[in-house]
Amino acid sequence: MGKVPATEAFGLAAKDESGVLSSFRFSRRETGEKDVRLKVLFCGICHTDVCMARNEWGFTTYPLVPGHEIVGVVTEVGAKVIKFKAGDKVGVGYMLSSCRSCDICTDDQENHCPKMIMTSGGKYYDDTMTYGGYSDHLVCEEDYIIRIPENLPLDAAAPLLCAGVTVYSPLKSHGLDKPGIHIGVVGLGGLGHVAVKFAKAMGTKVTVISSSDGKRDEAINRLGADLFLVSRDPEEMKDAMGTMDGIIDTVSATHPLLPLLGLLKYKGKFIMVGAPDKPLDLPALPLILGKKMVVGSMTGGIKESQEMVDFAGKHNITADIELISADYVNMAMERLEKGDVRYRFVIDVANTMKPTP
Numbered sequence: 609m610g611k612v613p614a615t616e617a618f619g620l621a622a623k624d625e626s627g628v629l630s631s632f633r634f635s636r637r638e639t640g641e642k643d644v645r646l647k648v649l650f651c652g653i654c655h656t657d658v659c660m661a662r663n664e665w666g667f668t669t670y671p672l673v674p675g676h677e678i679v680g681v682v683t684e685v686g687a688k689v690i691k692f693k694a695g696d697k698v699g700v701g702y703m704l705s706s707c708r709s710c711d712i713c714t715d716d717q718e719n720h721c722p723k724m725i726m727t728s729g730g731k732y733y734d735d736t737m738t739y740g741g742y743s744d745h746l747v748c749e750e751d752y753i754i755r756i757p758e759n760l761p762l763d764a765a766a767p768l769l770c771a772g773v774t775v776y777s778p779l780k781s782h783g784l785d786k787p788g789i790h791i792g793v794v795g796l797g798g799l800g801h802v803a804v805k806f807a808k809a810m811g812t813k814v815t816v817i818s819s820s821d822g823k824r825d826e827a828i829n830r831l832g833a834d835l836f837l838v839s840r841d842p843e844e845m846k847d848a849m850g851t852m853d854g855i856i857d858t859v860s861a862t863h864p865l866l867p868l869l870g871l872l873k874y875k876g877k878f879i880m881v882g883a884p885d886k887p888l889d890l891p892a893l894p895l896i897l898g899k900k901m902v903v904g905s906m907t908g909g910i911k912e913s914q915e916m917v918d919f920a921g922k923h924n925i926t927a928d929i930e931l932i933s934a935d936y937v938n939m940a941m942e943r944l945e946k947g948d949v950r951y952r953f954v955i956d957v958a959n960t961m962k963p964t965p
């Protein structure tokens with residue numbers, strides 16, 4: 609298929625730090641030789657979208673069209689595209705491009721490339737802003753597109769593109785993906801609930817550490833966690849001291865680390881993926897005494913994103929979602945901020961996103 613001219617697009621954008629989203633019209637670039645154009649079907653609402661829309665991290669450029677948990681169907685491909693064709697079901701995650709030549713890109717960790725271009729709120733090579741998946745369609749280089757396995761429902765698969773790979777990647781890269789390993793998952797939200805599913809499918813023992821008792825039954829009986837701890841209950845926490853090989857902390861707000869570090873075994877790994885906007889207190893002694901490690905992790909590379917969705921396809925892993933219409937997005941973001949979602953909002957973009965007249 610040949611090139612098509614730049615195309616009018618529409619979506620929802622935050623226009624200032626209120627973070628309130630409203631209709632927005634813009635244009636997408638023409639389909640370059642190595643580009644794929646896709647019609648957006650579904651887009652997940654990651655907590656990061658809320659932080660970005662409200663400029664909580666201080667680097668948002670407005671207007672911001674959020675959305676980096678995108679599933680769609682290919683409508684056009686450039687002349688030199690070899691991996692995809694019209695009709696394919698595909699996903700786009702946190703990034704649209706990277707330099708491809710640095711040590712980090714050649715190590716398949718393009719997400720950490722200094723020149724990585726974010727799907728939403730980034731700047732493309734032609735100096736235009738990148739607008740994310742809360743929009744009718746998208747153009748993306750084929751090398752940054754993920755193929756969605758046939759057996760996965762597309763709406764519930766959308767959150768895998770960020771939440772999924774963000775928890776899958778550190779489990780794999782830190783060797784925490786094997787039977788015999790005990791994983792703690794802190795925060796049972798969008799990221800946390802898929803972390804439980806992936807870690808269980810990898811054969812590990814999983815303990816959820818939540819801020820209240822409210823999700824205990826679902827964590828154990830629906831998501832398959834082995835144990836559940838309330839982080840504010842010192843007695844429960846005490847019983848689990850020194851039992852975990854790794855902890856994935858997905859909490860979006862500031863919270864005490866001391867009780868969590870105590871849960872780790874000797875040489876245990878504490879992996880931060882949650883991104884509170886204020887610093888956390890990191891006590892030194894509990895780290896020193898047990899030779900423990902604290903590391904961070906951001907999303908994942910393209911190769912591991914594909915591996916992650918293929919693994920999800922094999923094990924039938926998707927997110928537990930509340931499918932919403934585009935006109936509910938502001939309400940959904942308010943509810944997400946309050947922790948009122950089980951466990952991911954996904955926007956039914958194709959059926960409900962309409963351009964302003």
Ligand code: NAP
Pocket residue numbers: 653654655656659770771774794795796797798799800817818819820823858859860861862863880881882883884905906907944945947951
């Ligand atoms: P989410 O659905 O809102 O989940 C966050 C969970 O954190 C909540 O469900 C809650 O779990 C817990 N929590 C919230 N406030 C808390 C508090 N004050 N004290 C203790 N626990 C609290 O958010 P998400 O989409 O999973 O994202 C989680 C975080 O990861 C966000 O900061 C997001 O920006 C970040 N993120 C990072 C990456 C990355 O690449 N590193 C990728 C995506 C998202 P309980 O009810 O169980 O306590």
Ligand code: ZN
Pocket residue numbers: 654655656657676770771
């Ligand atoms: Zn995200």
